[in-house]
Amino acid sequence: MNIDILLGLQWGDEGKGKIVDALSPVYDIIARFQGGPNAGHSLEFNNVKHVLHLIPSGIFHPDKLNIIGNGVVIDPAVFKKEIEELGPPVSELTKRLIISTRANLILPTHRILDTAYELHKGNTKIGSTLKGIGPAYTDKAGRNGLRVGDILRKDFRELYNDHVKSHLTILKNYDFKFDLKEYEKGWFEGIEMLKKFRMVNTEYLVNELAGKGKRVLAEGAQGTMLDVDFGSYPFVTSSNTISAGACTGLGISPKLIGEIFGIFKAYCTRVGSGPFPTELYDETGTTLRNIGREFGSTTGRPRRCGWLDLPALKYSIMINGITRLFMTKADVMSGFRTVKICTSYKVDGKECLEIPFSNDSVIEPVYTEMTGWEEDISGIREFNKLPEALKIYTEFIEKQTGVPITLVSVGPDREETIFRN
Numbered sequence: 149m150n151i152d153i154l155l156g157l158q159w160g161d162e163g164k165g166k167i168v169d170a171l172s173p174v175y176d177i178i179a180r181f182q183g184g185p186n187a188g189h190s191l192e193f194n195n196v197k198h199v200l201h202l203i204p205s206g207i208f209h210p211d212k213l214n215i216i217g218n219g220v221v222i223d224p225a226v227f228k229k230e231i232e233e234l235g236p237p238v239s240e241l242t243k244r245l246i247i248s249t250r251a252n253l254i255l256p257t258h259r260i261l262d263t264a265y266e267l268h269k270g271n272t273k274i275g276s277t278l279k280g281i282g283p284a285y286t287d288k289a290g291r292n293g294l295r296v297g298d299i300l301r302k303d304f305r306e307l308y309n310d311h312v313k314s315h316l317t318i319l320k321n322y323d324f325k326f327d328l329k330e331y332e333k334g335w336f337e338g339i340e341m342l343k344k345f346r347m348v349n350t351e352y353l354v355n356e357l358a359g360k361g362k363r364v365l366a367e368g369a370q371g372t373m374l375d376v377d378f379g380s381y382p383f384v385t386s387s388n389t390i391s392a393g394a395c396t397g398l399g400i401s402p403k404l405i406g407e408i409f410g411i412f413k414a415y416c417t418r419v420g421s422g423p424f425p426t427e428l429y430d431e432t433g434t435t436l437r438n439i440g441r442e443f444g445s446t447t448g449r450p451r452r453c454g455w456l457d458l459p460a461l462k463y464s465i466m467i468n469g470i471t472r473l474f475m476t477k478a479d480v481m482s483g484f485r486t487v488k489i490c491t492s493y494k495v496d497g498k499e500c501l502e503i504p505f506s507n508d509s510v511i512e513p514v515y516t517e518m519t520g521w522e523e524d525i526s527g528i529r530e531f532n533k534l535p536e537a538l539k540i541y542t543e544f545i546e547k548q549t550g551v552p553i554t555l556v557s558v559g560p561d562r563e564e565t566i567f568r569n
């Protein structure tokens with residue numbers, strides 16, 4: 149069982165990029181399995197911060213193979229920009245990165261449709277990143293998509309034109325102005341960039357390498373509470389962000405999965421619309437946002453902040469089969485005299501441990517208050533040296549969830565990580 153999965157347990161931005169980068173030395177292959185340029189995965193080393201959208205977070209390790217799997221949706225224009233801004237030359241990156249022929253393409257008109265749909269949603273706006281994710285996955289499921297392997301076809305331009313034509317027909321129903329030409333130029337330049345990379349049926353490659361004993365880390369995007377089936381629908385993304393998504397998004401059997409790492413922030417954030425039971429509208433929320441620099445890595449939008457939500461965390465652990473928990477950003481809470489954890493909900497007045505089906509349910513969080521920790525913990529590298537109050541906080545979470553916390557992140561840099569067996 150050589151394939152481990154790392155994924156977000158909350159509403160995204162849990163720190164996946166940082167941790168995947170920090171864990172990369174013990175893996176041979178790092179593979180993205182879903183999502184697309186809606187993701188923003190940050191990692192830091194040597195005092196430089198990098199934000200990745202489509203490229204797996206193992207890319208800065210020269211001896212690792214990175215794979216963009218079939219479950220990902222790729223915008224070639226975003227891909228080109230990301231490759232060019234990464235640092236290493238393209239000739240070097242083509243050795244480190246392989247792309248699935250089966251990954252679907254985000255067309256310029258998918259992005260335009262995303263904006264048109266969102267503008268016309270009124271009260272039910274999702275708060276999408278507007279990267280074309282929903283329309284691209286819609287075409288994939290509707291069997292209308294264009295895939296990476298298609299770009300080598302002689303009639304690719306005609307195929308593209310046919311797709312654009314049908315999208316423009318839909319767009320006629322929307323009172324919305326756009327400049328397709330502006331998007332198209334960068335998009336076709338991106339297609340040329342994609343052609344420089346190896347495009348293969350990565351499901352064979354991953355299975356072959358895992359079979360030979362190579363270790364694979366599957367990197368999730370978004371978070372479980374944004375999953376298209378299990379999140380607060382319709383305020384979700386359009387892919388399966390959960391562990392099962394790694395199987396469909398890479399072409400691997402559940403039999404090959406070893407560890408399933410679930411990453412969560414010591415508090416909660418959400419960007420975009422939708423229910424967020426523990427959201428703080430007061431000064432504490434603002435403090436978390438400012439100290440935690442909680443602004444979207446992809447859109448720059450302020451993230452909504454709130455206390456840790458255990459019913460949601462337990463739900464995510466159940467859906468994913470989490471074997472180990474990784475906790476990030478406890479350093480942000482240093483200096484709080486007391487901290488709170490939501491242990492159950494009162495739904496429509498009644499105590500409840502389940503996530504309600506309806507977004508209209510009135511959820512009142514039931515909190516346990518605990519002593520906070522004063523110290524700056526960013527320099528600590530051993531779990532036992534963490535402040536007592538933080539140890540009690542982690543033990544409480546472990547007891548409530550039944551899953552051990554084996555990694556604590558105490559800052560954005562790859563070095564600011566505490567590993568615990």
Ligand code: GDP
Binds near residue numbers: 477
């Ligand atoms: P991802 O989408 O899950 O990869 O997370 P993002 O990169 O969107 O957001 C996480 C943010 O928190 C980034 O700015 C990271 O640099 C930062 N970060 C990650 N782990 C820690 C941590 O333990 N402490 C602090 N203070 N920042 C962290």
Ligand code: IMO
Binds near residue numbers: 383
């Ligand atoms: P990472 O991988 C946080 C949110 C959007 C919106 C909803 C749908 O960095 O954790 P979409 O663009 O998919 O149509 O948006 O999902 N969202 C994210 N929130 N982190 C992400 O990715 C997200 N990707 C999408 O804000 O509410």
Ligand code: MG
Binds near residue numbers: 162190445
């Ligand atoms: Mg992010």
